[in-house]
Amino acid sequence: xxxxxxxxxxxxKALDRSERGVGFHEREIWWCSIGVNVGSEQHSQTxxxxxxxxxxxxFTGDMFWGVPLTTKLRDGGFRYRFxxxxxENDALLLQLRAWDRKRLxxxxxxxxxxxxxxLITHIKGLI
Numbered sequence: 339x340x341x342x343x344x345x346x347x348x349x350x351k352a353l354d355r356s357e358r359g360v361g362f363h364e365r366e367i368w369w370c371s372i373g374v375n376v377g378s379e380q381h382s383q384t385x386x387x388x389x390x391x392x393x394x395x396x397f398t399g400d401m402f403w404g405v406p407l408t409t410k411l412r413d414g415g416f417r418y419r420f421x422x423x424x425x426e427n428d429a430l431l432l433q434l435r436a437w438d439r440k441r442l443x444x445x446x447x448x449x450x451x452x453x454x455x456x457l458i459t460h461i462k463g464l465i
Contacts, residue, residue, distance in 0.1 A: 349373065353440050360442050362402065365454045366393045367422075369443040372406065388443055392429060394461065397436075404437045405461075406430045418460050420453045431461060 350373055362368065370391035391404040407427050411419065416432035449457075 356440055359400070359439050360445075361399075362393055362396065362439055362442055362445075363448075364393050364396050364402075365449045365451070367391070367407065367446040367449060368393065368404075369446060370404065370406075370437065371441045371443055372437075390446060391437065392449060392457075394434065394458070400439050402437055402439070403434060405434045416464070418457050420457065422447075422449065422453065429457060431464060434461065 349371070353371060367390050369388045371388050372391065390407040392407055393402050393404055395403040397403070407429055409425060409427055411426055411428055416430070417428040418431055419426060419428055421427070
């Protein structure tokens with residue numbers, strides 16, 4: 339599927355202008371408008387440019403570190419596998435980055451502490 343940078347740029351401008359801002363917390367998984375990115379950077383392959391992102395660390399009311407999630411499982415050192423509600427997921431740790439809350443579309447759920455805490459320990463080990 340070819341990357342539609344032009345349509346994403348239009349969407350991104352609208353996101354930036356929006357006054358939309360949702361409350362969010364660490365451990366929450368959100369549909370996040372991550373858009374189209376360059377090269378191997380993680381991007382959305384959906385028509386609405388969204389994909390699930392885990393809020394790893396909240397810095398301010400507007401900014402957080404988030405990591406994209408996928409159900410396309412692969413082995414590798416920069417992935418963390420976990421099962422949530424019977425579905426296996428990989429957290430794409432290599433794609434950890436800062437996001438603005440304007441990108442958050444809809445909360446999916448809150449990750450249980452017993453899954454979240456080992457994931458954070460794994461991230462700290464990589465850093």
